[in-house]
Amino acid sequence: MTTLIACVLFALFAYENLGALHDVTAQRFALLDAIKQFDANGGATTNPMQARALLEPTLTPASWTSVKVTHISSDLLTILALVAMEWRRRTLRDAQHVP
Numbered sequence: 001m002t003t004l005i006a007c008v009l010f011a012l013f014a015y016e017n018l019g020a021l022h023d024v025t026a027q028r029f030a031l032l033d034a035i036k037q038f039d040a041n042g043g044a045t046t047n048p049m050q051a052r053a054l055l056e057p058t059l060t061p062a063s064w065t066s067v068k069v070t071h072i073s074s075d076l077l078t079i080l081a082l083v084a085m086e087w088r089r090r091t092l093r094d095a096q097h098v099p
Helices: 002-040 048-058 064-096
Strands: none
Touching (some): 002 064
16 A cells, blocks of 8 residues: 555656656757857847747746645655555554564
């Protein structure tokens, strides 16, 4: 049971983290393209709207509700995993002391 809880917790964290990594990677590539365009002509005639057009579509934060639900779920699963591990440890300890 403890392993199952830990696996679910890790999968939830990994899934959410992967989404964040995807967003950051897209933002980095858009920023790199904007920097390259700026440097292409010394930046003298660069239109800032071009940089905005590259960057703005990548700035897609998760909703506050989504972030809150994910973190509360992860926190509760972590607490449950800790309680289950402690309960199991005490159960095994008590079983060893039975004559």
